[in-house]
Amino acid sequence: MTKRIFLFGFLFAVSANLLAQEDTLIHRSMDEVVVTANRVRTNRNNVPMTLSVIGREEIEESSESALLPVLSGRVPGMFVTQRGVAGFGVGSSGAGSITLRGTGTGNELLVLIDGHPQYMGIMGHHMADAYVASDVERVEVIRGPASILYGSNAMGGVINLITRKQEAEGWNVNGRVMYGSYNTQKYQASAGWKEGRFSGLISINHDRTDGHRKNQFDQDRKNARFHITNGYTKLGYQLSDRFHVWGDVSLASFETQSPGPAAEPLFDNVANILRGVASVTLENTYEKTNGAFKVFYNFGDHKIDDGYSNGGTPSPFHFRSNDHNYGITWYQAFRFFEGNLLTAGLDYKNFGGRAWDAFKDKTTKDRIWADTSLYEIAGYLVMQQTLFEKLTLNAGIRLENSEQFGHEWIPQAGLAYRPFRHTVFKASVSKGFRSPNIQDLYYLAGWAGHNPDLKPERMNNFELSLGQYLPDRRLSAELTWFTSKGSNIIIADWSNGYPPTKYNSGAFKNSGVEFSLNWNVLKNLRLHGNYSFLHMDKIIEYSPEQQIYLSASYRWKKWGASVSYHYVKGLHNNTEEIDSKVSYGLLDAKCSYRPLTWLDLFVKGENLTDRAYQTRFDYPMPGITVFGGISVSLK
Numbered sequence: 223m224t225k226r227i228f229l230f231g232f233l234f235a236v237s238a239n240l241l242a243q244e245d246t247l248i249h250r251s252m253d254e255v256v257v258t259a260n261r262v263r264t265n266r267n268n269v270p271m272t273l274s275v276i277g278r279e280e281i282e283e284s285s286e287s288a289l290l291p292v293l294s295g296r297v298p299g300m301f302v303t304q305r306g307v308a309g310f311g312v313g314s315s316g317a318g319s320i321t322l323r324g325t326g327t328g329n330e331l332l333v334l335i336d337g338h339p340q341y342m343g344i345m346g347h348h349m350a351d352a353y354v355a356s357d358v359e360r361v362e363v364i365r366g367p368a369s370i371l372y373g374s375n376a377m378g379g380v381i382n383l384i385t386r387k388q389e390a391e392g393w394n395v396n397g398r399v400m401y402g403s404y405n406t407q408k409y410q411a412s413a414g415w416k417e418g419r420f421s422g423l424i425s426i427n428h429d430r431t432d433g434h435r436k437n438q439f440d441q442d443r444k445n446a447r448f449h450i451t452n453g454y455t456k457l458g459y460q461l462s463d464r465f466h467v468w469g470d471v472s473l474a475s476f477e478t479q480s481p482g483p484a485a486e487p488l489f490d491n492v493a494n495i496l497r498g499v500a501s502v503t504l505e506n507t508y509e510k511t512n513g514a515f516k517v518f519y520n521f522g523d524h525k526i527d528d529g530y531s532n533g534g535t536p537s538p539f540h541f542r543s544n545d546h547n548y549g550i551t552w553y554q555a556f557r558f559f560e561g562n563l564l565t566a567g568l569d570y571k572n573f574g575g576r577a578w579d580a581f582k583d584k585t586t587k588d589r590i591w592a593d594t595s596l597y598e599i600a601g602y603l604v605m606q607q608t609l610f611e612k613l614t615l616n617a618g619i620r621l622e623n624s625e626q627f628g629h630e631w632i633p634q635a636g637l638a639y640r641p642f643r644h645t646v647f648k649a650s651v652s653k654g655f656r657s658p659n660i661q662d663l664y665y666l667a668g669w670a671g672h673n674p675d676l677k678p679e680r681m682n683n684f685e686l687s688l689g690q691y692l693p694d695r696r697l698s699a700e701l702t703w704f705t706s707k708g709s710n711i712i713i714a715d716w717s718n719g720y721p722p723t724k725y726n727s728g729a730f731k732n733s734g735v736e737f738s739l740n741w742n743v744l745k746n747l748r749l750h751g752n753y754s755f756l757h758m759d760k761i762i763e764y765s766p767e768q769q770i771y772l773s774a775s776y777r778w779k780k781w782g783a784s785v786s787y788h789y790v791k792g793l794h795n796n797t798e799e800i801d802s803k804v805s806y807g808l809l810d811a812k813c814s815y816r817p818l819t820w821l822d823l824f825v826k827g828e829n830l831t832d833r834a835y836q837t838r839f840d841y842p843m844p845g846i847t848v849f850g851g852i853s854v855s856l857k
């Protein structure tokens with residue numbers, strides 16, 4: 223690994239010196255603006271955090287309706303588990319688990335929607351099927367601890383979904399219809415308009431599939447079906463030159479059926495889920511200060527039947543839960559003098575809900591497992607100072623206070639240095655943490671409490687990165703090395719049977735290398751590649767040791783084509799035989815034709831080499847799948 227780092231560093235240094243001597247090119251700032259790294263719009267090359275950004279163009283090019291498949295492979299070190307042609311599901315038999323640099327299996331990754339947390343209030347995990355690609359303008363991923371800004375659950379990183387809004391005057395209408403393997407159907411429509419101070423956007427999606435698996439004991443019984451309907455709307459009004467108000471609502475209603483392991487398939491394992499998100503944001507913009515005040519509310523209603531295997535009997539009850547996650551976020555950035563940026567913020571969130579077994583006979587009294595909520599409140603300060611137009615220093619502190627666990631200090635420091643015009647060196651030291659959620663504390667043990675002494679998990683992270691950019695963004699490359707050490711990790715003790723007792727005893731040390739490259743070879747030819755290597759002192763589930771992702775897209779007149787290859791090596795996906803590893807490579811391609819400026823016809827294929835593989839043990843994924851569709855865009 224040391225030789226690889228030295229080689230990459232040598233190549234970067236050579237290219238940097240060549241660029242420093244180049245005076246004939248038209249130089250333009252290559253700095254991308256991001257918001258996730260500092261709450262406010264910030265030059266990406268001035269923050270020490272390592273970020274990946276997936277833009278609207280890449281999201282559109284994928285033709286995906288679910289968002290997580292778009293991220294899988296495109297973000298170095300990230301891995302997403304799946305179980306079928308569509309639909310992630312919920313619970314232990316579901317999928318949609320996200321790991322990043324070996325963290326995430328214990329809810330150590332935080333998903334945000336426009337900067338506010340989105341997760342199930344009782345279980346603490348994200349809801350993969352509720353994240354819709356058509357509603358998102360771009361995704362910013364912090365690959366490392368971000369607890370200083372976002373608190374608990376941001377221990378291993380943050381995935382911020384920045385939703386779409388109507389920017390241009392006038393109106394536009396977009397739609398897409400897809401049909402493909404296993405009777406998979408996808409429908410999407412959206413409309414946006416802006417006139418004067420008012421803007422609005424509304425969209426609706428519907429997906430359904432029969433699924434690629436049938437129960438071996440009953441061939442007429444579909445056993446992996448999935449259907450979902452999503453609705454989203456966002457409205458904005460410019461109150462004055464200084465103030466802008468935004469409001470948005472998103473709803474997702476879906477039914478998903480788990481087929482169970484191939485060796486022991488399940489009947490009627492069905493989950494009916496309703497998820498909703500709403501928020502109101504008041505933004506202010508002045509010459510030397512800007513910020514926002516946000517109120518958000520997430521809720522869910524779940525009805526889950528665990529099903530039964532061949533020869534078994536149906537469960538006498540449904541598992542039910544209602545949960546919430548609401549709060550407020552305030553932050554304000556101040557620019558007191560040249561090169562200075564000071565961000566101050568306050569966060570409050572309340573999460574919880576009610577979980578119970580509802581018996582099907584309608585006479586047995588409900589068995590309540592949890593009925594409570596917890597709150598957390600925090601304040602933070604982050605300072606950024608640029609010196610001599612080359613060196614940017616960052617430092618900050620957060621104080622998080624939990625109703626259950628008391629207070630937690632979270633410091634962070636780092637720097638970004640530009641030795642040459644298009645070369646950026648970054649270094650950072652950061653702390654992440656995760657407070658136990660309600661499931662950890664009271665998991666199926668009755669409200670008397672089962673794990674009352676649990677403490678927050680903690681992780682310290684150190685990383686170095688070197689970025690190299692060419693003018694006009696023709697080429698950009700980044701090499702990152704990191705090491706993370708986790709302590710106080712919550713693990714489950716099954717020695718006394720079900721339910722398990724949880725306690726703080728786990729620890730891990732992960733280190734690795736990540737490399738990414740974007741190259742606009744020609745005006746209409748774009749290449750992307752990334753590689754990640756992860757060394758774990760302890761085996762961690764769903765965290766591949768190596769990943770390679772390569773993609774190319776080309777457009778010629780009315781034709782377009784893209785191809786991608788995702789190689790996964792050393793994936794641990796079997797908790798019972800954790801030493802076992804799987805490796806596989808997936809080839810996808812898409813071809814499109816635009817006979818009219820507003821009409822696009824396309825066909826896409828996935829797993830074109832018909833590779834047999836599994837991301838979750840004994841949940842075989844489909845072979846070759848083919849989809850065709852039509853996209854319409856009117857302005």
